[in-house]
Amino acid sequence: MSAHEMITASDTKFDQGLLRQAFGLFPSGVTAFCAMIDGKPEGMAASSFTSVSIDPALVSVCVANTSSTWPRLAALPTLGLSVLAFEHGLVARQLSARGVDRFAEIDWAQTESGAVFVHGASLWLECTPFKTVDAGDHQIVVLEIQSMLLKPDIAPMVFHRSAFHEIAHSA
Template identity: 55%
Template sequence: MGRGPRPDPATALDTRTLREAFGCFPSGVTAVCGMADGRPTGMAVSSFTSVSLEPPLVSVCLQLSSRTWPRLRESPRLGLSVLGEEQGSVCRALAGPEEERFAEVGWESDDGAVFLHGAVTWYSCTLRAEVPAGDHSIALLQIDRLWTRPASEPLVFHGSRFRRLENHGRAAEPAA
């Protein structure tokens, strides 16, 4: 492995520096949605990860200051939609005013979970646990059902921008 210059050392461990460092790691964008008071409610998160195959578990991290999560956590089912590469506008809508988030977004509901049209994958989940983690809460969700479109490309968030995966015609190395 080649050795290049070391990254510049951080002079202070502050919020701006941490946000910049965390932004160096690309992530997908997932919508967490459910029905609340008879209306679709949801938000976008970039901290979604698989946890376990048996039982099937995933997690998302949610800011404690969120006004949406307290309403979503009461839903018997939550829909997680992994956004597709053309859904940057959907992500921006989910970050906007709550009453306008679903105005231009195609969605459907199944047993209280809300799923967004055009997503790469839908997970129907049940909240199993929440773990306090600094200024966030980690929600552990059990997958009850899923639908996937494996040929579709996900929306990627990196460096505070939406990006696309690029295929240069090379076969990917198999995972170990």
């Protein structure tokens, strides 16, 4: 392939379907970030999770501006972020659905601070909001890690080409 075959933006924009396909070529982990609101667990899934900084300990997720869940979570002092395992396909779909009880049939736990975590995840991060940056049709949400629980023997889920996959174990 040469540079002459590159697809360029038309009027500074790309076809949304083509752009989704392009973004889907990069595998990412899938997370749930959740908390208690008015005595009930609330949360959402995000596949745009990434580490940001070691000192201070920061991670980020990207949230669509159209999200109705994020404004409720954004007002809270503490959030739980779970890195979902391969077996959590149903959890990821439920936490992305609209108009359903997102926590029906999900095994979850909460901390005293109100952070909510999904059982069976490979990593739990109890976080506080650090910074939010407007970025097009999304917000970049930077979170500061306050505590964590690592389960390195649990393989994380990977989202690639619009499907969930399991990481192959090396010998």
